[in-house]
Amino acid sequence: MSVGTGILRVPSNIKKGEVFRVQMVITHPMTPPRRDPQTGQEVPPYTLTKLDLFFNDTLVSTINMGAGVSANPFIAISMVAQDNGVVKIVYEDNRGGKWEKTAELKVS
Amino acid sequence: MDRRSFILMGASAGLFALISPRYAFASSKLEEEVRKRVGVSLSQIQQSDQISINAPTIAESGANIPVTVESTIPAERVEHLWVFADKNPVPWITDVKITPANGQVYFSTRIKMGETSNVRAIMKLKDGSHIMNFKEVKVTAGGCG
Numbered sequence: 001m002s003v004g005t006g007i008l009r010v011p012s013n014i015k016k017g018e019v020f021r022v023q024m025v026i027t028h029p030m031t032p033p034r035r036d037p038q039t040g041q042e043v044p045p046y047t048l049t050k051l052d053l054f055f056n057d058t059l060v061s062t063i064n065m066g067a068g069v070s071a072n073p074f075i076a077i078s079m080v081a082q083d084n085g086v087v088k089i090v091y092e093d094n095r096g097g098k099w100e101k102t103a104e105l106k107v108s
Numbered sequence: 109m110d111r112r113s114f115i116l117m118g119a120s121a122g123l124f125a126l127i128s129p130r131y132a133f134a135s136s137k138l139e140e141e142v143r144k145r146v147g148v149s150l151s152q153i154q155q156s157d158q159i160s161i162n163a164p165t166i167a168e169s170g171a172n173i174p175v176t177v178e179s180t181i182p183a184e185r186v187e188h189l190w191v192f193a194d195k196n197p198v199p200w201i202t203d204v205k206i207t208p209a210n211g212q213v214y215f216s217t218r219i220k221m222g223e224t225s226n227v228r229a230i231m232k233l234k235d236g237s238h239i240m241n242f243k244e245v246k247v248t249a250g251g252c253g
Contacts, residue, residue, distance in 0.1 A: 063203070064204075068219055
């Protein structure tokens with residue numbers, strides 16, 4: 001998988017007003033700044049920096065991160081099922097990459 | 109102060125620095141980072157059982173340690189959550205802005221750790237106070253780089 005590919009999962013069977021967990025996995029190397037052992041040159045970091053979680057275009061959470069998070073980060077966060085709608089994540093890295101991913105939420 | 113006590117004082121200070129240079133450096137780095145990110149000094153933050161950190165006691169690899177932070181405090185009263193690993197080259201791992209739409213304080217991710225140290229979660233509440241909790245994770249193989 002290429003860098004920036006994301007998987008976003010929401011439960012399929014929940015009731016209105018319930019608290020559920022949104023889970024996501026993003027493909028990204030998340031390398032810290034380091035020195036190349038052969039050439040001695042500084043290699044800049046390559047990490048995700050920011051992830052926004054939206055529900056129907058209202059901001060729910062903002063997650064800032066750095067090289068301390070493992071490669072191919074897995075994140076789970078809780079959220080209230082207010083209504084039927086779209087859960088969206090928008091994430092960006094320090095080299096200008098910006099991606100988004102959506103998932104449909106159906107409540108009963 | 110006479111000359112003798114002055115020399116003794118200098119010698120003992122030097123000895124202390126010699127015994128724990130690494131520890132002293134690491135803790136000051138953490139304090140620096142907490143001040144920069146959270147905005148208050150570490151000693152002012154109260155420890156609280158209202159935050160629970162779920163992480164392995166012994167981690168096989170430092171490259172991938174699952175950490176879950178939960179709290180009994182309702183999300184309406186919480187503003188922000190930070191996660192730190194005390195002895196990492198960059199102690200700050202991640203921070204999360206919490207809103208009432210979260211319903212509950214629950215955050216889970218996987219982190220890297222260079223060596224055995226505490227994983228620390230700090231929460232800022234709506235009334236402006238900060239609370240924290242930590243858990244020690246033993247790392248048998250470091251995961252930085």
